[in-house]
Amino acid sequence: QKEVEQNSGPLSVPEGAIASLNCTYSDRGSQSFFWYRQYSGKSPELIMSIYSNGDKEDGRFTAQLNKASQYVSLLIRDSQPSDSATYLCAVTSSASKIIFGSGTRLSIRP
């Protein structure tokens, strides 16, 4: 079992709809959870962080964390073509390592 798992996609969503990205993790001691966006050929950029159970909203982005079920998700409302990218879930393990999932490719179709 991978430590951080994501569906590789591609996930195709119509413009204006909600894109839902999911991630599960195996280390129950994990405390910090992040979503990064990476455009092709570019560096990852941090878009959301979440540390406690529940929802955290920032503009069109909402991160959701459920530690009991060991999953974290990212919702993107009113999806735009500029949201087309690979989204990486990252988890800080109990050993201070940062572990990334393999990423989900998101494509927003006009």
Place this chain on the structure above:
Amino acid sequence: EAQVTQNPRYLITVTGKKLTVTCSQNMNHEYMSWYRQDPGLGLRQIYYSMNVEVTDKGDVPEGYKVSRKEKRNFPLILESPSPNQTSLYFCASSLYPWDTEAFFGQGTRLTVV
């Protein structure tokens, strides 16, 4: 401007020829790390450092070395590169590993022939 600077951006080398990829940050961050990114495998952590003279192995440390003699610099050393180390490498820094403000360098595309 807050940034993480990696050099070189592109490098083609031959098997066994020692090389160093430099990484420097200007934000006084405690935590720095190196990742490699391969298709379908996401970002895998090679080494990380919690502070000066404190380094630890990530998930794929074999064939790599690092040093942290100064807070701002965290070079990645390949003593004897092999073709399976052909990859895209990223350096990153943050105040702490759980910190929101994580910055990545521009990436180094390494090809070992």
